[in-house]
Amino acid sequence: MSRVVAITNQKGGVGKTTTTISLGAALAGEGRSVLVIDLDPQGNASTGLGVMPEDRDLTTYDLLVEGADLGDCIVGTGTANLRIVTGTGDLSSADVELMGERRRLHLLADALSATTDDYVLLDCPPSLNLLTLNALTAAGSVLIPLQSEFYALEGLSQLMRTVRTVREGPNPALRIEGVVLTMFDGRNNLARQVEQDVRAAMGDLVFGTRIPRNVRLSEAPSFAQPITEYDPLSVGSRAYKALAAEMLKRHGWT
Amino acid sequence: MSRVVAITNQKGGVGKTTTTISLGAALAGEGRSVLVIDLDPQGNASTGLGVMPEDRDLTTYDLLVEGADLGDCIVGTGTANLRIVTGTGDLSSADVELMGERRRLHLLADALSATTDDYVLLDCPPSLNLLTLNALTAAGSVLIPLQSEFYALEGLSQLMRTVRTVREGPNPALRIEGVVLTMFDGRNNLARQVEQDVRAAMGDLVFGTRIPRNVRLSEAPSFAQPITEYDPLSVGSRAYKALAAEMLKRHGWT
Numbered sequence: 001m002s003r004v005v006a007i008t009n010q011k012g013g014v015g016k017t018t019t020t021i022s023l024g025a026a027l028a029g030e031g032r033s034v035l036v037i038d039l040d041p042q043g044n045a046s047t048g049l050g051v052m053p054e055d056r057d058l059t060t061y062d063l064l065v066e067g068a069d070l071g072d073c074i075v076g077t078g079t080a081n082l083r084i085v086t087g088t089g090d091l092s093s094a095d096v097e098l099m100g101e102r103r104r105l106h107l108l109a110d111a112l113s114a115t116t117d118d119y120v121l122l123d124c125p126p127s128l129n130l131l132t133l134n135a136l137t138a139a140g141s142v143l144i145p146l147q148s149e150f151y152a153l154e155g156l157s158q159l160m161r162t163v164r165t166v167r168e169g170p171n172p173a174l175r176i177e178g179v180v181l182t183m184f185d186g187r188n189n190l191a192r193q194v195e196q197d198v199r200a201a202m203g204d205l206v207f208g209t210r211i212p213r214n215v216r217l218s219e220a221p222s223f224a225q226p227i228t229e230y231d232p233l234s235v236g237s238r239a240y241k242a243l244a245a246e247m248l249k250r251h252g253w254t
Numbered sequence: 255m256s257r258v259v260a261i262t263n264q265k266g267g268v269g270k271t272t273t274t275i276s277l278g279a280a281l282a283g284e285g286r287s288v289l290v291i292d293l294d295p296q297g298n299a300s301t302g303l304g305v306m307p308e309d310r311d312l313t314t315y316d317l318l319v320e321g322a323d324l325g326d327c328i329v330g331t332g333t334a335n336l337r338i339v340t341g342t343g344d345l346s347s348a349d350v351e352l353m354g355e356r357r358r359l360h361l362l363a364d365a366l367s368a369t370t371d372d373y374v375l376l377d378c379p380p381s382l383n384l385l386t387l388n389a390l391t392a393a394g395s396v397l398i399p400l401q402s403e404f405y406a407l408e409g410l411s412q413l414m415r416t417v418r419t420v421r422e423g424p425n426p427a428l429r430i431e432g433v434v435l436t437m438f439d440g441r442n443n444l445a446r447q448v449e450q451d452v453r454a455a456m457g458d459l460v461f462g463t464r465i466p467r468n469v470r471l472s473e474a475p476s477f478a479q480p481i482t483e484y485d486p487l488s489v490g491s492r493a494y495k496a497l498a499a500e501m502l503k504r505h506g507w508t
């Protein structure tokens with residue numbers, strides 16, 4: 001039984017892709033089989049996992065718009081137990097191209113019905129468009145990376161409204177996996193204030209693990225490696241391993 | 255003759271909104287009249303300039319989708335010479351709602367034909383969707399905030415391709431105003447490497463002024479003030495004033 005987790009937040013630059021890659025690699029390192037779906041036209045998760053643009057043959061676009069078979073779209077990465085369906089620029093026209101498709105919200109859910117991986121992580125673009133709605137419809141739960149900044153907090157209520165709409169509509173089983181604080185700098189008053197506000201508002205839905213700001217995390221993609229391989233002893237790597245452990249425990253793997 | 259500048263980059267969280275607000279306030283401080291158009295469904299520029307969600311009556315959505323009159327949509331801010339047309343969540347369905355509209359790329363250009371402000375700054379969402387294409391079609395030039403990080407650099411070529419398509423299509427007059435490095439930390443190898451790569455690739459198109467990472471910039475929105483009022487002596491405020499001066503000089507105002 002695969003656990004499909006949508007990693008989403010319409011606020012840009014909050015660490016969605018970094019969380020997808022790092023958490024994915026940490027879960028794979030614990031022996032779980034992990035499939036990443038790159039739903040972002042920027043294709044950052046694909047680049048960060050080492051699949052160059054010229055090597056992206058059948059992609060998420062083919063899976064959703066052309067009805068390609070999931071097995072044909074999956075490619076390996078340099079990390080054991082971690083595979084990916086890559087993202088490309090043509091995804092940015094998906095909203096318009098799928099306009100008339102009756103099952104346009106369910107295309108990803110239908111495509112993923114055949115997976116056998118322990119975890120499927122969906123990296124979403126920074127918007128609440130059809131691609132993100134497909135992710136929320138296909139997912140069993142949603143993981144929300146939250147930068148401890150003012151604008152990021154402002155967007156949270158809009159995101160929660162969208163999650164509620166999906167739960168009342170195409171995906172009644174959608175749960176909240178949790179909120180994970182990213183790029184956290186405890187010396188900064190604003191960050192501490194945001195943490196306090198979020199824990200007050202969402203309680204146990206906020207993971208105990210906070211991901212600190214760590215330059216090694218922003219360097220890793222230029223070496224096309226996840227942090228767990230680029231610098232396994234870094235604070236960033238250790239934090240994502242702790243997040244993975246927290247998640248595995250909640251799911252009864254340990 | 256208004257100068258309409260689209261502030262855009264599909265990469266999320268690179269400082270588009272912060273640049274729109276801070277540069278806008280700095281230009282207004284120099285006596286220029288400035289109009290901000292908030293094209294982002296998140297509405298961050300509207301919040302950052304102090305217009306709360308419940309006070310957003312006629313908005314960018316009304317301007318584009320309902321054909322409201324520009325004059326009716328403009329509201330004042332707490333900053334002299336700086337006004338705004340606010341953004342709201344209903345913008346996120348604009349792509350689909352304007353699907354059948356023949357002039358759907360030109361709606362913003364048509365609406366702005368009546369402006370008399372010295373500068374019109376267009377804050378774009380983190381995507382290359384219809385809202386951003388409207389901004390690129392309406393603009394005389396495009397200003398690209400670029401975070402000195404690996405993924406941000408990766409997205410630059412996709413953005414330049416889109417600019418070229420708009421110039422070959424609906425807006426032959428579109429120029430590049432420039433690239434401004436944001437959240438720049440000179441102690442960080444990656445940042446220095448990105449700066450070197452960008453200046454090599456784009457030469458004089460890169461502004462001399464770099465915007466440093468400065469926590470006061472991320473605090474200002476929670477006080478609904480631009481940095482030039484929240485903390486006029488901060489490095490962030492001084493950097494955006496230098497950017498404004500550089501721009502005014504290029505445009506022959508000084």
Ligand SMILES: Nc1ncnc2c1ncn2[C@@H]1O[C@H](COP(=O)(O)OP(=O)(O)OP(=O)(O)O)[C@@H](O)[C@H]1O
Pocket residue numbers: 011012013014015016017018019040044124125126182183184211212213214215217218219221236264265266267380403404405406
């Ligand atoms: N904990 C961290 N410490 C330092 N840098 C980080 C951290 N997490 C992410 N970054 C960097 O910050 C930038 C934004 O992160 P990322 O691209 O993962 O966010 P995103 O939410 O996926 O962005 P988008 O909205 O564009 O999809 C990237 O350059 C990334 O390398």
Ligand SMILES: Nc1ncnc2c1ncn2[C@@H]1O[C@H](COP(=O)(O)OP(=O)(O)OP(=O)(O)O)[C@@H](O)[C@H]1O
Pocket residue numbers: 010011012013126149150151152265266267268269270271272273294298378379380436437438465466467468469471472473475490
């Ligand atoms: N120079 C800076 N120093 C420190 N923090 C900054 C700086 N510029 C922006 N920020 C903060 O970084 C975050 C991202 O900036 P901002 O929201 O302006 O980016 P954006 O490109 O508009 O994001 P989006 O893609 O979501 O529209 C915000 O929380 C902002 O306050």
Ligand SMILES: [Mg+2]
Pocket residue numbers: 016017018040044124125
């Ligand atoms: Mg991303």
Ligand SMILES: [Mg+2]
Pocket residue numbers: 270271272294298378379
């Ligand atoms: Mg913004």
